[in-house]
Amino acid sequence: MADLDSVLSCLDLNLDRSVERLQALLRIPSISTDPAYAEDCQRAAEWLRGDLEAIGFDARVHETTGRPMVVARREGPAGSPNVLFYGHYDVQPVDPLELWDADPFDPRVVDGPDGSRRITGRGSADDKGQLMTFIEACRAFIAETGGLPCSVTIFLEGEEESGSPSLLPFLDTHRDTLSADVALICDTSMWDKDTPAISTGLRGLVGEEVTIHAASMDLHSGYFGGAAANPITVLARIIGELHDAEGRVILPGFYDGVPELPEDVRRVWDELPFSQDAFLGQVGLSVPFGETGRSVLEQTWSRPTAEVNGIEGGYTGKGFKTVIAAEAHAKISFRLVFDQDPAAIRESFRQFVRERLPADCRAEFHEHGGSPAIQLPFDSPVLETAREALSAEWPNKAVMIGMGGSIPVVGEFKRRLGMPSLLVGFGLADDRIHSPNEKYEMRSFAKGQRSWARILAALGERGTK
Amino acid sequence: MADLDSVLSCLDLNLDRSVERLQALLRIPSISTDPAYAEDCQRAAEWLRGDLEAIGFDARVHETTGRPMVVARREGPAGSPNVLFYGHYDVQPVDPLELWDADPFDPRVVDGPDGSRRITGRGSADDKGQLMTFIEACRAFIAETGGLPCSVTIFLEGEEESGSPSLLPFLDTHRDTLSADVALICDTSMWDKDTPAISTGLRGLVGEEVTIHAASMDLHSGYFGGAAANPITVLARIIGELHDAEGRVILPGFYDGVPELPEDVRRVWDELPFSQDAFLGQVGLSVPFGETGRSVLEQTWSRPTAEVNGIEGGYTGKGFKTVIAAEAHAKISFRLVFDQDPAAIRESFRQFVRERLPADCRAEFHEHGGSPAIQLPFDSPVLETAREALSAEWPNKAVMIGMGGSIPVVGEFKRRLGMPSLLVGFGLADDRIHSPNEKYEMRSFAKGQRSWARILAALGERGTK
The missing domain is CATH 3.30.70.360 (Alpha-Beta Plaits)
Incomplete structure (x- = not known):
């Protein structure tokens, strides 16, 4: 654990510089759905390739008929687990622009209403801030220990916000490169600001x-x-x-x-500290609008x-x-x-x-x-390893939850590459992703890096089986 | 009738120059609903004032809280009828611009598919082309006879396409100037290209x-x-x-x-040479969409x-x-x-x-x-005079019809100034008003001028009572 401690310490000491790197990436308006920003997507991909090369990854930008893919590889110790990290560098459009307090592509570090520091800008939470938590964890591992505890392939796509048209052909033609023991995906949220979450179901x-x-x-x-x-x-x-x-x-x-929700799953969800009033109230709503007779968690996770x-x-x-x-x-x-x-x-x-x-x-x-939707098994060893690593980092133990959003790649990893996905993310419900004034908490960014360092260390120690 | 003949001949000889004048007016993008074009509306009003002064009208531009009004006056012989001519110089927006074959504010004279000459551009039919038919008739009368057969006030507003917000206060404060024996309004269509129409009902x-x-x-x-x-x-x-x-x-x-349509009116409409298939077919439709069990004329005129x-x-x-x-x-x-x-x-x-x-x-x-809607009496002498004058000009006799569109000023003339309106226009159903590629037939423009000369002459001779 000495290695992990020095890696965590390295992350803490270099937080400012990791924020600067994230800001550089956020300044690139890589909106994938609008062809006017195609060149910016290319620039974002090149920026990531350069950053990954700088820390010793063998990194390439792969052209597609749409936005390019970034694939980078660095071997770990012989016999160590083989993990694929997936994120996306493309972002949502920014309209209505007049509702932003500042230029969406001029990221700032500001104080939130509760005094917490936050990084503002389109993509700060979805998904540039999140994907950089993993890259920073790798950077610190390499700087402190000379290598990574696992063999890591980093796979970053640029069409996640526009239906991923190039993804399937790319998975098919790069099956060998991308196949791994497990995919790590950082595009989801915490349960709350003190409680990390692993998403086991995705719409x-x-x-x-x-x-x-x-x-x-x-x-x-x-x-x-x-x-x-x-x-x-x-x-x-x-x-x-x-x-x-x-x-x-x-x-x-x-x-x-x-199907109707299995009773055991419903029980887990019922026990989650969830306030329907608070969830709806944060966006000015008070009454669930959808199917009558369903809780908000059911409405958004399983319906x-x-x-x-x-x-x-x-x-x-x-x-x-x-x-x-x-x-x-x-x-x-x-x-x-x-x-x-x-x-x-x-x-x-x-x-x-x-x-x-x-x-x-x-x-x-x-x-x-x-x-299609995806449902992950509740009993995998990787899930348990990640749960322990996350619980060590955050004030509260990690919970396993459903998710209303869609991450199409999870299903395709399963179907095409036979690879399960571990969905861990550090966003918060009020990050305003897809909305004006998107932000990412500094705490999410800092402890997210530390969380990945812990997960990588634990996977290296215990393996994935 | 010698006077009228020379006026008609003057109009024929000067058609080219009248087209040039209309084109000059059409080049001004006087879109009233969009504040970005407020200055252009002002320019259009000034252009009209200048043109009317040039033919001996006492013309003024009146500012309002919205777009300005043009009011011009020229006295006729003592004891002659007093008529008010109303038109509007503002036009509809032009979007979607990409569906226009040419710049909507660069009017051209081109051949239509049937070989007829037409004037293209936003406002060519609605209403700049139409209002200029009346001004050209006045110009020819003054040039040939030294004056007009009636006392004429010309009243041109610039907010017809945006709900006429300044109209009512203006009518109230200029009641004396604008009151006349009858209002002549040129903002409607022919029954068909050979059959002039007088609209007696307006939605x-x-x-x-x-x-x-x-x-x-x-x-x-x-x-x-x-x-x-x-x-x-x-x-x-x-x-x-x-x-x-x-x-x-x-x-x-x-x-x-x-109410249900009175039987006698229904009979008149039933006898009109109207093809529902042709009316709908011209715009790519085939089946009446609205209230079941109603003819298209009922649907668009009385429902x-x-x-x-x-x-x-x-x-x-x-x-x-x-x-x-x-x-x-x-x-x-x-x-x-x-x-x-x-x-x-x-x-x-x-x-x-x-x-x-x-x-x-x-x-x-x-x-x-x-x-509100307006319904004009079928038995007024002015209506009969106009019907005869129009029937003399065109191949077919004039018909009296309903109208689906709204010309709010007609109701206000009645209510506020106690003045009936005679609605005569030379548009055609395929003029594409409010749509891309609006046009006005050269024949409408030429014979429209001649029609107004005939109507003015007849009103001068017979009066309005």
Whole structure:
């Protein structure tokens, strides 16, 4: 444990410099969903390759048809476990920009309302700050001990926020490079600021964009109103019908593969110190909106959803325009749980829309990624090792939780590479990821680095089996 | 009639120069609804003042709290009728700009698909081309005969496309200047390209903008999806419920003051050479969308509507963003007929929305103008005079029709100035007003000028009583 102590101490002493490195990475606006930022994504990938080379990794940027992948490798002692670390360097768009207190790509270290230090900026929590916790842990290990306790491959993608279109072909063509005993993924949250969490369930995702077309041009609502199909109205009706009065999604077959929560899991969740009022209250809400008769944890961890993420049609500028639009668009996503089949859900949605199209209207669909949910076994040795390592670092013991978000790569690691994933992250619920004023707690960043050092040391000692 | 013949001949000889004048006016992007174009509206008003002064009108630009008004006066022979001509120099926004074949503010004279000459550009038909037909008729009268056959006040507003917020106070404070025996309004269409029309009924309009607020910030649909209220879904449900299965608007009291069409009017409309297939077919539609069991003419002339003119919420850029928006917006307009009360309709809509708001959601409303419908008497002498004058100019006799659009000023002229309006216009159904590639037929522009010369001559001869 002398090695670990000196590594932890090294991390503490070099925190300022690790913050500077993170800020350099945060300054690159690597928004993957908008082609205007393609070059910035490239720059972020190159920056990471350079940083990993500097600490002795054999690092490469791999071009794809989309944003590039970074893959870096450093061998550990002979016979040591082989781990893959996964993160993503791409970030969400920043609109509405006017709601940011500062430039989202000019990160600062500021005091939060509770006096805690925090790092601001898009990507600070999702996922640049988190992925750097692992790289900093490796840096300190190498600096203090001359090497890593495990063989480590670091795999950073740049399309996580835009459906990961290049991921599957890349996994298939780099199966040998990427296969490991276990994947370590740092893209999740703490249970609360003192309680680390390991996520054992993740919702899947189906992203769909639908465009309803009606007339061949925009129409004057005086001349044509009352006789012409209005695609916004048609789209609104379809969206309005997606849920029944109990908040259940009425797509045929939607709940196929969605079991009721096992009693033992429900018991674990019921015992978690969770305040529904606080969870909703932090964002100005008070009442669960979704399926009636379900707790918020059930709603967000073990129940599927249909959400409209964006809608647009007709005149949306200042003032008023009496137009009947030629088309209307919506971006709709489905969060999937357990064994729901993304392809079946997508097809059911498309059929649902088509069946509701009035005469003269047609629907056009555009796919924005899809991945099934994943459920990790509760009894793996890696899980137990990580739980102990995390519990040693933080005030409270680590808990095992579900997760409402989707990390498609977890399912693909399992299916394509036969590799389980350990999901450990240091974000907090109020990090405002995907929203204006995203931030990452300095404590998350510092103790996150220390947590990974502990986990790497423990895996090196005990192995993964 | 020698005077009229020479005036008509003068118009024919000077058509090219009148087109150049119209093009100069069309080059000014006088979009009233967008404050960015306020100076251009001012320029358009000044241009008109200058042109009217040049032909001997006493012309002034009157500032308002919004866009300026142009008022010009030239006396006719003692005892001649006193007419007010109304038009508007403001135009609709031009988005989506990418659907225009050419710069909307660089008007051209081009050949249409049927070989007819047309003038292109935003405002060519609505309403700059139309208002210039009247000014050109006056110019020719003055050039050929040294004066006008009637006393003429020309009143041009710059807020018609944005709810005319300054109109009512202006009418009240300029009652004496603007009152006349009859108002002549050129902002409507022909029945078809050979058949002039006089509009005797006009739908009113209520414009509303509603914003649904839910959470205090945009949320991640993974973390919060299933538990947090989605304002887009809430808005879509409300819009989806506005109509029943028969296409009737279900707002309480919506049909108060909406009688069934009188049998004699229905008979006139039934006899009009109207092809529902052609009307809908020109814009790529085939089936009437609105109230079942109503003809398209009824739907657009004598039935009220609720149309969503614009909707926006969440992420609408390229790619995908798994966000639950904090708010969603819609612009909704109601076309009113007969005795519907704009204030009552507005309040009924707001109540309808409020009643459907789930917990944690609130609605914010913004008013975008309102005016009742108007119905003109079928038996006025002015109507008969105009019908004869128009029938002399065009291949077919003039018909009296209803109109789906709203020209709020008509009702206000009646209510505030006690003045009936004669609605004569030379637009065609395919002029694409409010849409990309708006145009005005050269034949409309040329024969429109001649039509007004005939009407002015006839009014001067016979009077308005």
